[in-house]
Amino acid sequence: MRARTLILAACVLLLLAVPPLATVFNQPYYIDLLRRVLIFGIAAVSLNLILGYGGLVSFGHAAYLGVGAYSVGILAFYGIHNGWLQWAVAIVASALVALLIGAISVRTRGIYFIMITLAFTQMLYYLGVSVEEFGGDDGMRLKVKSQFSGLVDLGDPVTYYYVVLALLLACMYLVHRLVNSRFGRVIRAAKSNEARTRAIGFSPYPYQLVAFVIAGAMCGLAGALLANHTAYITPAFMDWTRSGEIMFMVILGGMGSIPGPALGAFALLIVEDQLAGWTQHWQVIFGPLLVLSVLFFKRGLAGLLPGGGKDG
Amino acid sequence: MAESILAVQALRKSFGALAATDGVDLDLREGETHAIIGPNGAGKTTLIGQLAGNLRPDSGSIRFAGEDITHLSAPQRARRGFARSFQITSIYRDFTALDNVALAVQAHAGHSFRFWRAAREERALRDPARVVLEEVGLGARADVLAANLAHGEQRQLEVAMALATRPRLLLLDEPVAGMGLEESERMVQFLSGLKGRQTIILVEHDMDAVFTLADRISVLVYGRIIASGAPEEVRANAEVRRAYLGEEA
Numbered sequence: 316m317r318a319r320t321l322i323l324a325a326c327v328l329l330l331l332a333v334p335p336l337a338t339v340f341n342q343p344y345y346i347d348l349l350r351r352v353l354i355f356g357i358a359a360v361s362l363n364l365i366l367g368y369g370g371l372v373s374f375g376h377a378a379y380l381g382v383g384a385y386s387v388g389i390l391a392f393y394g395i396h397n398g399w400l401q402w403a404v405a406i407v408a409s410a411l412v413a414l415l416i417g418a419i420s421v422r423t424r425g426i427y428f429i430m431i432t433l434a435f436t437q438m439l440y441y442l443g444v445s446v447e448e449f450g451g452d453d454g455m456r457l458k459v460k461s462q463f464s465g466l467v468d469l470g471d472p473v474t475y476y477y478v479v480l481a482l483l484l485a486c487m488y489l490v491h492r493l494v495n496s497r498f499g500r501v502i503r504a505a506k507s508n509e510a511r512t513r514a515i516g517f518s519p520y521p522y523q524l525v526a527f528v529i530a531g532a533m534c535g536l537a538g539a540l541l542a543n544h545t546a547y548i549t550p551a552f553m554d555w556t557r558s559g560e561i562m563f564m565v566i567l568g569g570m571g572s573i574p575g576p577a578l579g580a581f582a583l584l585i586v587e588d589q590l591a592g593w594t595q596h597w598q599v600i601f602g603p604l605l606v607l608s609v610l611f612f613k614r615g616l617a618g619l620l621p622g623g624g625k626d627g
Numbered sequence: 628m629a630e631s632i633l634a635v636q637a638l639r640k641s642f643g644a645l646a647a648t649d650g651v652d653l654d655l656r657e658g659e660t661h662a663i664i665g666p667n668g669a670g671k672t673t674l675i676g677q678l679a680g681n682l683r684p685d686s687g688s689i690r691f692a693g694e695d696i697t698h699l700s701a702p703q704r705a706r707r708g709f710a711r712s713f714q715i716t717s718i719y720r721d722f723t724a725l726d727n728v729a730l731a732v733q734a735h736a737g738h739s740f741r742f743w744r745a746a747r748e749e750r751a752l753r754d755p756a757r758v759v760l761e762e763v764g765l766g767a768r769a770d771v772l773a774a775n776l777a778h779g780e781q782r783q784l785e786v787a788m789a790l791a792t793r794p795r796l797l798l799l800d801e802p803v804a805g806m807g808l809e810e811s812e813r814m815v816q817f818l819s820g821l822k823g824r825q826t827i828i829l830v831e832h833d834m835d836a837v838f839t840l841a842d843r844i845s846v847l848v849y850g851r852i853i854a855s856g857a858p859e860e861v862r863a864n865a866e867v868r869r870a871y872l873g874e875e876a
């Protein structure tokens with residue numbers, strides 16, 4: 316347990332050191348790349364709450380990425396650049412969409428749940444494609460980044476990097492508290508053995524639904540961050556392959572572990588980036604690599620850490 | 628005679644053409660241990676499932692403590708005082724023994740929309756759980772992962788979880804099945820210690836256990852109760868001997 320804490324602390328220190336190192340070596344690209352990793356880390360951490368701890372295989376998590384991003388984009392389109400408001404709207408709108416999707420899907424199990432979550436996300440995707448006012452298929456530019464009363468300037472890549480890092484750590488801490496609380500124990504119990512959970516007197520549905528909404532809201536925040544990161548918002552944020560990627564980050568990193576999803580986001584996006592720089596046909600190598608990693612690391616990357624792959 | 632706590636009337640449940648529960652009536656007095664015996668496939672587990680709320684009966688009614696609970700779900704019944712063990716052990720294999728029981732305590736400690744405080748540090752959950760674990764003889768195994776417990780210990784754990792909910796009615800589906808002689812004796816001894824203060828429906832094939840524990844016995848064959856009464860009466864019943872105890876009359 317001590318060794319694990321030390322390794323994770325070292326990871327955080329390394330992440331803190333990325334901007335100064337990138338500046339010293341004149342490689343600003345890496346600030347950008349790592350910031351993307353951290354944003355997807357938040358998305359993966361949020362999915363892990365319901366997938367890794369709750370056993371809800373949502374195959375539509377990119378929906379909230381899209382809702383969060385479009386919340387920022389649409390408000391900016393109408394001249395509202397206040398970041399507090401934009402991000403609050405992103406979180407609340409994602410929570411509401413998750414409440415709607417969850418209310419219908421969480422009662423179902425197995426393949427039905429997967430298909431319903433996927434279907435709703437496809438609907439949102441086509442909604443994004445069809446609304447011409449916001450760029451339709453091509454998406455829309457975010458001309459002005461979210462403004463935070465002059466407190467932080469997201470236009471500064473380093474500042475923005477630290478904002479995202481702080482939010483990722485906050486989300487990980489939040490999930491850590493949640494999964495160890497009474498609430499968290501109910502959703503984990505329902506994942507472990509639903510019949511037993513009902514037999515001792517829990518109705519899992521309301522707890523699972525609340526977990527689903529929290530995960531959606533958290534991913535909506537990641538969407539708001541992504542919009543500011545790319546300064547461009549397109550329906551592709553909600554593509555089903557994007558949902559698959561986020562899910563893969565969780566599985567690769569380690570389901571039901573606190574640092575796992577962030578490790579998964581790191582591994583997936585860095586390897587993708589390296590391969591893409593190396594050959595055009597990187598996906599041919601990438602696919603089998605993913606399959607192998609799943610077969611090889613049963614508990615995910617977090618399982619390689621001392622202390623094993625589970626937290627809580 | 629004490630007032631009946633559970634009253635089952637004309638309960639029926641079919642799977643296709645098979646009448647697994649075929650007009651069952653059952654009355655349970657507060658504090659009694661009522662055994663249900665019968666050959667394999669007689670419908671014992673199906674009956675328990677309908678009592679616990681996992682299976683919906685096709686018709687008939689179930690009253691519990693004066694309330695019609697026929698249409699209540701399993702969790703709703705659990706909150707009114709039902710607790711059960713399953714024929715095939717049903718526990719949280721990836722939780723420790725103590726966490727298993729603490730969850731059962733938590734299920735009866737108000738709502739669980741509490742998001743911040745670590746449940747494992749709540750003495751209100753841990754302490755009662757530990758007491759029940761001690762009672763069933765698993766005190767020393769509290770921190771062992773349930774998956775790593777021996778089969779007999781897992782059965783004990785399941786009973787501990789049921790008891791931790793402070794049930795008014797305990798439904799046990801073959802609690803000593805698959806246990807060694809010694810384990811099984813310990814379980815029977817433990818259950819006999821509950822006698823009088825705990826109302827129990829006991830489904831069991833082990834006749835030693837049944838005749839040690841039961842105040843009354845009902846014999847279920849092809850979904851029907853063919854005999855019901857005190858152990859001596861049932862033992863003497865010729866039809867029972869033919870149908871179930873496997874003797875020539």
Ligand SMILES: Nc1ncnc2c1ncn2[C@@H]1O[C@H](COP(=O)(O)OP(=O)(O)OP(=O)(O)O)[C@@H](O)[C@H]1O
Pocket residue numbers: 642645647665666667668669670671672673674714
């Ligand atoms: N879900 C189901 N679908 C179809 N048939 C079922 C189902 N559950 C039980 N049965 C059938 O109903 C009958 C009663 O089964 P049940 O499990 O209740 O018997 P039992 O008395 O508990 O037997 P055992 O002593 O072997 O545990 C059996 O013939 C069984 O095959």
Ligand SMILES: [Mg+2]
Pocket residue numbers: 671672673714
């Ligand atoms: Mg049975």
